Amino acid sequence: MARMIAERSDVVPVLAEIFRAYGFEGASLARITEGTKLGKGSLYHFFPGGKEEMAAAVLGEIDDWFRAHVFDPLRSGNDAAKSIAAMFDEVRRYFLAGRKVCLVGVFALGCERDRFAAQVDGYFAAWADSLHEALVRTGRADAVAKELAEEILAVIQGALVLARARNEPEIFVRALDRMERRLAL
Amino acid sequence: MARMIAERSDVVPVLAEIFRAYGFEGASLARITEGTKLGKGSLYHFFPGGKEEMAAAVLGEIDDWFRAHVFDPLRSGNDAAKSIAAMFDEVRRYFLAGRKVCLVGVFALGCERDRFAAQVDGYFAAWADSLHEALVRTGRADAVAKELAEEILAVIQGALVLARARNEPEIFVRALDRMERRLAL
DNA sequence: GTCTATAAAGCGATAGAC
């Protein structure tokens, strides 16, 4: 069998799943080499900074994805209500309807928070701000929109926690549906 | 200085803070001996099962605390609305107004979930059920009360995630206040 | 009940051949 030549960009999504499943501390190099099917040599070739650089790359890719699929559309869509509905759809799909957990949330709760403070804070800040903007464009007062954006993010994160804790992904779907219905009023 | 003689019950709260701060994997025995000021000999005397038994003991104590201060009052109080208001007060205080994170939530998101599945699920199940009961006693329909209980738990957990992620405990306080106001309507 | 010493395994990271 021909030898596989990997690219850094191929590896990052695999790393994401491993960090998501085991957390930063739990994602040992043994698990990473197993999951990526890459030797330590290759891994350190792509990520000279080791595990920390791997995690940073994953956070960066998550940020890119959300920027492209969630944050930017929220800001630039000309129909704000439609952009918000689209956000809920993207989020539902991204988290596999509650079967996938939020890596940024995992890092936020653990002691990884301190190490990746800027990226963790930046992710939620960008989300809150872009959602806030969109809510204002639906005609809501600035203060109301700000609180609402905060609440929507909290419900999403909390529902992911509950869905995983109770092993019942439907909790996440129900929470999103409820929130969309509340916004429609 | 006289030698300190510890009791298992004195150690558990200290362990709780360490697990909360570092997660299960991150809570090394080195950190635990440092935090508890107990040698490994003493620790393994109290917890022959090692770290796993320590974490189980912490989860057990958290469950006991919530049962006594939150779940039971929710079920037995004769003024349901008052019991729910009391729950919000206890929760606000317990999580130090957003400066303290939920250990069960931390375990739920990490790979610790699988190891402690029963205790993690039991904690949220007991909370959801007792809150559901109390909401029914305020006159709400069963289905409405169930969804509302789920939403309240999600907001609490999500707000804790956001508060820690953004390093802004006020997010948690605002979320609780908002939810209480919504319930009052 | 507490301690120190120690075992055995796993960890992240590096070196160097190919």
Added chain:
DNA sequence: GTCTATCGCTTTATAGAC
């Protein structure tokens, strides 16, 4: 770019003296 071998350190856990 990939691999294997290896270093040095930390990990959990145990043994045995006090």
